[in-house]
Amino acid sequence: MIIHYGYADGSGEYYLIVDTDKCDGCGRCVEVCPNDILELAPDDYGKVVVRVKDEFVNSIGYICPACKRRDERCENVCEHAAISYSW
Amino acid sequence: MIVAGVDIGSLTVKAVILRDNEVVATSTLITGDDAATAAKTAINEALKSLAERGMSVTLDSLDYIVATGVGRKEVTFAHEEKTDVRCDAVGARHIFPSVRTVVDIGAESCKVIRLSKKGRVEDFTANDKCASGTGMFLDVLAKVIGVGVEKLGELSLKAKKPAKISSMCTVFAESEVISYIHRKVPIENIIAGVHESIANRIFGMMNRVGVEKDIALVGGVARNVGVVKALEAKVGESILVPEGPQLIGALGAALIAAEACGTA
Amino acid sequence: MVLVAGVDIGSLTAKALILEDSKIRAYAIIPTGVDSEETSKKVMNIALEKAELRLEDIEYVVSTGYGRVVVPFANKNITEISCHAKGAVFLFPSVRTILDMGGQDCKAIRCDASGKVLNFAMNDKCAAGTGRFFEIMAETMELPLEELGRLSLEATDAAKISSACVVFAKSEVLTLLRRGVDKKNILAGINEAVALRVFALLNRVGIEKDFAITGGIAKNIGVVRKVEEKVGLRALIAEEPQIVGALGAALFAKEALEQVKK
Numbered sequence: 001m002i003i004h005y006g007y008a009d010g011s012g013e014y015y016l017i018v019d020t021d022k023c024d025g026c027g028r029c030v031e032v033c034p035n036d037i038l039e040l041a042p043d044d045y046g047k048v049v050v051r052v053k054d055e056f057v058n059s060i061g062y063i064c065p066a067c068k069r070r071d072e073r074c075e076n077v078c079e080h081a082a083i084s085y086s087w
Numbered sequence: 088m089i090v091a092g093v094d095i096g097s098l099t100v101k102a103v104i105l106r107d108n109e110v111v112a113t114s115t116l117i118t119g120d121d122a123a124t125a126a127k128t129a130i131n132e133a134l135k136s137l138a139e140r141g142m143s144v145t146l147d148s149l150d151y152i153v154a155t156g157v158g159r160k161e162v163t164f165a166h167e168e169k170t171d172v173r174c175d176a177v178g179a180r181h182i183f184p185s186v187r188t189v190v191d192i193g194a195e196s197c198k199v200i201r202l203s204k205k206g207r208v209e210d211f212t213a214n215d216k217c218a219s220g221t222g223m224f225l226d227v228l229a230k231v232i233g234v235g236v237e238k239l240g241e242l243s244l245k246a247k248k249p250a251k252i253s254s255m256c257t258v259f260a261e262s263e264v265i266s267y268i269h270r271k272v273p274i275e276n277i278i279a280g281v282h283e284s285i286a287n288r289i290f291g292m293m294n295r296v297g298v299e300k301d302i303a304l305v306g307g308v309a310r311n312v313g314v315v316k317a318l319e320a321k322v323g324e325s326i327l328v329p330e331g332p333q334l335i336g337a338l339g340a341a342l343i344a345a346e347a348c349g350t351a
Numbered sequence: 352m353v354l355v356a357g358v359d360i361g362s363l364t365a366k367a368l369i370l371e372d373s374k375i376r377a378y379a380i381i382p383t384g385v386d387s388e389e390t391s392k393k394v395m396n397i398a399l400e401k402a403e404l405r406l407e408d409i410e411y412v413v414s415t416g417y418g419r420v421v422v423p424f425a426n427k428n429i430t431e432i433s434c435h436a437k438g439a440v441f442l443f444p445s446v447r448t449i450l451d452m453g454g455q456d457c458k459a460i461r462c463d464a465s466g467k468v469l470n471f472a473m474n475d476k477c478a479a480g481t482g483r484f485f486e487i488m489a490e491t492m493e494l495p496l497e498e499l500g501r502l503s504l505e506a507t508d509a510a511k512i513s514s515a516c517v518v519f520a521k522s523e524v525l526t527l528l529r530r531g532v533d534k535k536n537i538l539a540g541i542n543e544a545v546a547l548r549v550f551a552l553l554n555r556v557g558i559e560k561d562f563a564i565t566g567g568i569a570k571n572i573g574v575v576r577k578v579e580e581k582v583g584l585r586a587l588i589a590e591e592p593q594i595v596g597a598l599g600a601a602l603f604a605k606e607a608l609e610q611v612k613k
Contacts, residue, residue, distance in 0.1 A: 004472035004555055009217040009255070009479075009516075013551070015472065044433040045467075058255065058476040062291025069297065086555075120526070195519065217477070218518035227518060257518045258478035258487070259455070 001043075005052035006060035006086070014061030015086035016052055016074075022082035023049040029074035029083050035063050038074065050083060088348050089144055090151045091130055092340025093165065094174065095122045095158030098194035098222070099307070101337040102129040104137065104144075105345050112136045113334055122158030126165075151344040155336055157196070157215070169343055171336050172200055172211050178339030179303045180206045182329040187299035190289060190318070190326075191336075192308035194222040197289060201296045210296040218257040220288035222308050227257050228281050231264050232274055236311075239278050243313030246279035255288055278313065286317035293322065303327040305335040354404065355411045355608060357600025358391055358425060359434065360418030363454040363482075365390045367398040368597035369409065370605060377402035378594050387418035395424065411611075413604040415596055429603050431596045432460060432471050438599030439563050440466035443587045447559040450549060450578065450586075451595075452568035454482035459552045461559060466599070470556040479515035480548040482567050488541055491521050492534055499538055503573030506539035515548040538573060546577035553582065563587040565595045 006015035025048040030038045037056040042048050056063065064085065067073040075084045089111075094101045095118060104112040114132040118125045127146065134144050146164070154165035155174040162168070171191070179189045180202070189200040197220040198213035218224055222236075229236045250267050254260045260281070267277050285308075302324055308314055309332035319326050329335060352371060359366040360383060368378040379397035383390050391414070399406060406424060414425035415434040422428070439449045440462060451458040456475030462468050478484050489496040510532050514520050520541065527537050562584040568574060569592040579586050589595060 001468045002470040002556070004470075007474045007476035008548075008551060009214075009219070009477045013555070015555070044429050055253075058253075059287070059291075062287055062294070065291065066294040216514050216519070217516050223518055223522075254476070256477050257516075258483055259476075 003051070004086070005057050007058060009061075012061070013086055014064070016060055016064060017084050017086060018050055018052075019082045020047065020049040022080040024080065025049055026079075028077045028079075032072050032077050033074055034067070034070070037063060088150050088345065089148075090341055090344035090348060091133070091149050091153075092174070092337045092342070092344055093126050093130055093152065093154050093162060094171070094334075094336035094340060095126055095154065095156040095162060096193055096336075097157050097196070099333065100125045100129040100156075100158075101334050102126075102133045103334055103337040103341040104130075104133050105341045106142075108345055110338070110341075111142070113331065113337070115333065118158065122161040123163060126154065126158070126162045151348045153340040153344040153347070155340045166344070167347065169340060172198065172208055172213070174336045174339030174343065175305060176200055176202055176206065176208050176339065177342050178335035178337075179305055179329070181338065181342055182335070183301060183303050183327050185301045186303045186327065188293065188296075188302040190293065190302065190304045191306040192221065192285075192289065192304070192314070193306040197221050197292065197306075199289070199292045199296050201299060212292050212295045214292070219255045219260070220285055220292070224257050224260070224285055225281065225308065225311070225314075227261060228264055231261055232268065232277060234274070234278075239282075240310070240312040240314070242275050243278040243282050244316070246275040247273075248276055249279035249283050250276045252280045252284045255284065260284060279317070282311070282313040282317040283321075285314060286321045289318060290321040298322065298324075300324060301327055303329065305329060305332045307333040309333075353605065353608065354409050355413075355601050355604035356395065356398070356409045357434065357597040357602070357604060358395060358412060358414045358422050359416040359431065359594075359596035359600060360387050360391055360414065360422065361416045361431075361453065361596070364593060365394045365416075365418070366594050366597040367394040368594055368601050369398050369402050369404065370598075370601040375598065376404075378591075378597065380593055383418065388421045388423060391418065391422040392424070411604040411608040413600040413607065415600040426604070427607055429600060432458065432473075433468055434596045434599030434603065435565065436460050436462040436468050436599065437466040437602050438595035438597070439565060439589075440464070441598060441602055442589050442595070443561060443563055445561040446563045446587060448553065448556070448562045450553060450562070450564045451566040452480065452482070452549065452564065452574075453566040457481055457549055457552060459549070459556045461556045466602075472552055472555045474552055478517045480545045484517050484520070484545065485568065485571065487517055487521060488524065491524055492528065492537065494534065497570075500571035500573040500575070502535050503538035503542050504576065506535040507533070508536050509539035509543060510536045512537075512540040512544045515544045520544060542573045542577040545574055546581050549578060550581040558582055558584070560584050561587055563589075565589060565592045567593060
């Protein structure tokens with residue numbers, strides 16, 4: 001399944017998009033995140049995949065944009081293109 | 088050469104009169120429902136203060152008028168209209184020639200503008216659809232807390248421990264503030280928490296365009312020293328604030344008017 | 352006879368539903384209040400009383416919702432997204448796109464024929480398009496909340512509300528009221544602003560028929576019609592749109608029980 005973590009408000013749409021079918025739970029993205037907003041956990045069907053921690057879902061638009069300028073970020077280190085930004 | 092810049096914001100209209108590139112008069116009024124009339128009145132008020140000093144200038148005798156702000160298209164008597172992004176950039180650079188990032192927090196909008204070394208606009212992001220991050224956010228929460236908006240800054244400086252507000256949305260933040268008030272959290276701590284909240288939102292926008300020093304904060308909310316401090320803490324850099332920060336847009340418009348007349 | 356239950360502890364209301372084989376035996380809805388654990392026991396008891404059963408009769412309980420981890424008698428907990436999809440497909444087997452407009456959040460879910468979630472997005476950061484928005488509008492316009500939908504349908508010339516933001520919209524509404532604009536026209540304008548907002552959320556997950564709207568706001572016929580217009584599909588609406596999550600949880604409970612028995 002595809003999960004959009006984040007929100008839309010007056011200034012735009014800010015979502016971190018995870019494709020749990022493509023995610024193999026390797027954890028590379030969790031390690032590389034400089035703000036520690038990701039974690040691995042079993043989803044509703046028992047598969048261990050990456051998710052955004054509850055306390056950060058509503059701050060995606062404030063925390064993640066700075067990473068667009070980093071060479072190593074969650075979207076880049078994933079080998080299966082399971083995680084990406086909406087903007 | 089005597090020119091005028093007028094900035095029609097959603098809450099206030101600001102006018103700046105330049106004579107030979109020097110600011111000689113300014114005025115600030117409530118916009119109300121009729122932008123064109125408010126713009127005229129604002130300019131006339133500024134011109135009146137000139138008359139009191141012996142300079143007699145009428146609206147018609149102004150060499151050039153540039154309008155900016157959300158209501159600029161309604162100012163039909165202006166010679167030209169320019170975007171607020173452009174005017175903010177020109178105005179801020181005039182006061183602080185080294186500025187590369189301009190943050191403008193107004194009554195109902197907020198924007199972050201990044202400038203090149205030469206002062207040209209390279210990138211910007213703006214929000215005028217969501218109350219959080221704007222003066223409105225502070226207005227609503229100040230009302231709930233029961234203090235005047237102009238007192239927020241000085242009160243927040245006494246805070247020992249800012250109360251954490253997890254919602255960015257004004258409506259949800261209001262509920263959190265009410266709950267803190269019921270729990271008798273000291274109001275200076277609540278206010279500091281509110282300032283942190285708005286600083287978080289602005290910092291996010293700054294990250295989106297990328298931050299280059301020096302950084303300036305303009306717009307009405309820049310008069311709130313608590314917000315300035317909270318933003319400095321978030322960014323980790325000191326922030327330049329001009330005198331009369333809400334006039335920067337109108338100043339920029341007036342400078343553009345002066346250029347149009349050939350008095351560069 | 353297989354008896355299972357689903358308990359949905361939301362941020363504003365708590366729901367419990369008892370399933371007997373594949374039929375809804377009883378359900379209850381109460382405000383969540385401050386103590387989610389106590390509320391879960393209370394709402395379960397009310398449902399049990401209605402069904403004339405005791406907790407020991409229930410073979411498996413699944414909890415869901417914001418407070419799902421504090422339900423002491425639950426065997427398992429599952430997110431409300433999956434439960435919502437499961438419940439909606441049970442009520443409307445052809446549904447593939449669900450819009451849930453709750454008290455403080457808004458969700459868009461796309462699912463397959465078995466109720467498995469394919470794509471999901473939620474917005475609980477912004478009050479625009481949530482129950483909160485309508486509560487505040489009703490207060491501002493001095494109208495009863497339940498009348499907003501019906502009245503908006505009588506609009507002759509919808510006012511333009513440029514913002515879905517509650518704070519800005521409220522300001523615009525006050526200006527319109529001052530100018531003497533008819534309340535029905537203002538309501539139509541508000542519905543348009545909200546519909547645009549939720550339509551963006553739906554586009555994010557993709558829209559496939561059939562389309563259902565759940566949650567408290569499904570009861571506002573004005574908003575429903577506007578959303579239908581944007582989506583281009585008729586919306587399926589459950590008779591009791593608030594229990595869809597608890598129903599889904601109960602269905603998951605049934606599945607889990609069958610697994611255990613194998």
